[in-house]
Amino acid sequence: MSQALNSPPTLSEQYRGYPERLASQAQESKNRLYSNKTAPESVPRKRGVRLPPDTTQDGFDRAISALQQQIGQQNVVLNDKPLIDGWYLDHPNTHDAFHVVDQEDLVSSAVAYPESTTEVQTIVKWANKYSIPLWPISMGRNLGYGGGAPRVPGSVVVDLGKRMNKILNIDPDNASCVVEPGVSYFELYEEIQRRKLPLWIDCPDLGGGSVLGNAIDRGVGYTPMGDHFANHCGMEIVLPNGELLRTGMGAMPGKYGADNPTWQSFQPAYGPYSDGMFSQSNFGIVCQMGVWLMRETGHQSYLFTFPRDEDFPEIVEAIRPLAQNRILGNIPQLRHVVQELNVTGLPKSHWYSGTGPIPRDVVRKHARNLPTGECSWVFYGTQYGDLAGIESQLEIIKTAFFKIKGTKFFLPSDLPPDHYLHSRAKVCAGIPVLRELDWLNWKPNAAHLFFSPITPTKGADAKVVHDINIRLHEKYGIDLFPTLCVAGREMHYITNIVYDRSSDDEKRRSAALMRELIAAAANEGYGEYRTHILFADQVARTYSWGDNALMRFNETIKDALDPNGILAPGRNGIWPKKYRGKGWELLGDETERAIGGGTIEPKKTMSRL
Structure with missing residues (x-):
């Protein structure tokens, strides 16, 4: 516990640190997690x-x-x-x-x-x-x-982050910036505030990650510019042979050796649009990237609660036309009410003393005592613009959602200051925070995996994936924490699989759950958009249309750009020729068999991991 009392680093002390405005929150969050820690710092x-x-x-x-x-x-x-x-x-x-x-x-x-x-x-x-x-x-x-x-x-x-952590440019007129990999959301936000610029960033749930790194891994945020890769513009890339490439308008030299003035203004430039090749790939190392920013605007966050678990398909059906008609102002979240328990930062033992997953009736009982009352689903949204426009949009949204019997509506002013909605309101206004760490305190020595498939924004499709999650989480005895990030035509169905990293049994069950979720969802035609490195091969192989045409295409590019196979072999399931077919791919139960003192150290013949 002694190390928990050490202050986390500030931005002034370390590039990976937090801004001074979050000093007490950072310390409280770290202490909270360490108070539930039973494993030693190291062995x-x-x-x-x-x-x-x-x-x-x-x-x-x-x-x-x-x-x-x-x-x-x-x-x-x-x-x-x-x-x-x-x-x-x-x-x-x-x-x-x-x-x-x-x-x-x-x-x-x-x-x-x-x-x-x-x-x-x-x-x-x-x-x-x-x-x-x-x-x-x-x-x-x-x-x-x-x-x-x-x-x-x-x-x-x-x-790349420790020493390549500079904000190279902020252009207020163009509402864009250029960053190196070590620039965090915290750092970019604080610099914009320091310069008193009327600009917003778009950040994910936590603000300590890399702006560049999150975008090239196709992460998401929650303002209207929440698709981070879609809002990048121009990259500088080191290829696997050491050569340098600039994409987009950056491929055209600027006057007198300066950068091209339109590099951060127009993405594709001329010819094939190559930027996508460097997202979720091992085709190059992105060293600089342009990012579009959002103009400061009025905003109003809110939440709706829905009473019954079985309301889920109807909620999704109500969301779709609102999202497609761009009535919803941002990328909202639809969360199951069990998330309202764990985001308090209180451990599972506070809510339930049993050994298995927390029962639904126990969740319902505790939800009655929360500020939003008993419910099953919670929708977090934000509208943008002037007051009249926001009020008009909210009336349309209320009309749609109130068709579901028992729906309730809350503004931040309706809820106590420590309620999660206040944190969501900051994130949806481009203000990076730390609150999302609190749900990790659910288990001692907590760690987590993300299962992140994509579904259409249709009730029937969402229900298929949700039912798979319910069935398999029950099978493996693991609590189900679903969060859906909603767009007009698709939803990221993100499941947080929380486990005690000191328990071989919990790690084994979590890995087995993950593998079966991937397989069961793919069997219904739903694939992950992002995954843990140990499951990348399995996920990549689910995209097997045309006798694995996509993988064969990726391997052709990999071999052409990286003939020596030195750059991130295996990232997102793409292996260079020197590794391919020699036992490195993890496609079945290899992760589970590595638990508890097993090894994945390759032999000299590169035998199976």
């Missing part, structure tokens, strides 16, 4: 530095020494110290803090910290010379999807 490691595949100790030592000479000894650090999972703002870049396998299974051999695009090129050329795989991360805060862990153990993590 003695069972092995030393994990070497990259097909690399001897002497060869690795020579390679690391060469890289240290090129970018500085202090900027290439061996991963030979105790593995500490840490907390959100002091998480590791050496392994997955939310490990679903043994803590030492997915670890790097070393971490490199480049300062510039030029140094990234140096690292990539070095990796090609010494045949050492690289695993680039922006800040490594995609927790629930693998964090900073490499898919191939022994890879060298390239941490």
Whole structure:
């Protein structure tokens, strides 16, 4: 518990830190999670530095020494110290803090910290010379999807965030900016406020992640500009052979060597639109990116509650025309009421003393005592514009939702200051917060996986995926926490699978649940938009139309751009030729079998993980 009392880092102290305005909230959140912690900070490691595949100790030592000479000894650090999972703002870049396998299974051999695009090129050329795989991360805060862990153990993590953390430009007239990978939502927001610019950012639920990294992983936020990759414009990329590429209008040189003045104004430029190739891929390392910002505007957040579980399809049907006609102002969330319990930050034991999933009647009983009262579904939305426009939009939304018997409507002023709606209101106004960490306190030593399929915004489709979740969560004895991020034609159905990372049994069941969810949803035609690195192969193989035409296309591109297979092998299920078909893919129960002291360390023949 002593470490929990240490103050988390501020932005002035560390690029991964929090703004001063959140000082008390950050400390309270960390203390809350540590108060429910029973596992030690670290345990003695069972092995030393994990070497990259097909690399001897002497060869690795020579390679690391060469890289240290090129970018500085202090900027290439061996991963030979105790593995500490840490907390959100002091998480590791050496392994997955939310490990679903043994803590030492997915670890790097070393971490490199480049300062510039030029140094990234140096690292990539070095990796090609010494045949050492690289695993680039922006800040490594995609927790629930693998964090900073490499898919191939022994890879060298390239941490772009520590020294490449500059806001290169903010253009108030164009409502855009250019950032490096280490710029967090916190940092971008604070800089805009410091300059007193009438601009908003769009942030996800937590503000500590990389603006660039979240966009290229196709993350989402909640203002009208919540599709982050759709609102990027222009990238600077180091290719796997070390060459440099600028996409979009950046491919045209500006006058007198300056950047092209339209680089952050028009996305496609001329010819094939190549930017999408560098999202969720291992085709290059994005070192700079343009981001469109939102003009400051009036806004009003609110929530609706719906009384019955079986209202779910009808709620979705009511949402669709509102979203398609752009009546809904943002990307709203539809959450099950059990989320109202866990977002309080109180542990599961506060609500239920049993060993299995919290029963529905217990959830209903506790919901009666919450500020919004007994209900089953909660819809969080925000409208934008002037007062008259907002009131007009809300009347249309109320008319649609009040057709569902028992629906209730709340404004922030109707609820106490600590209610979650106040946090949602900030996020939906582009103000990054930390509140979303609180639901992680549900379990001791809590970690989580995200199951994130896409469904049409249709009640029947959403019900199929929801019923699969209900059935399989019951089978594996795990609490179901569904959140739907809603758009006009599709919904991200995001399930938070929360487990105790100190329990081999809970990790095994969570991994088994994840694999069966992927398979069952795919069997009905619903696929994930994003997943944890250990499930990437399985998810990628569900997109198998045309005898795996998409994967064959991706592999063709990978082999052309990365013939030596050094850049992020296995990311999103894309393996280079040197790894392909040699047992690296995880397509069945391999994750579960790695639990409890098993190993995924590759043999010299690259045998099965």
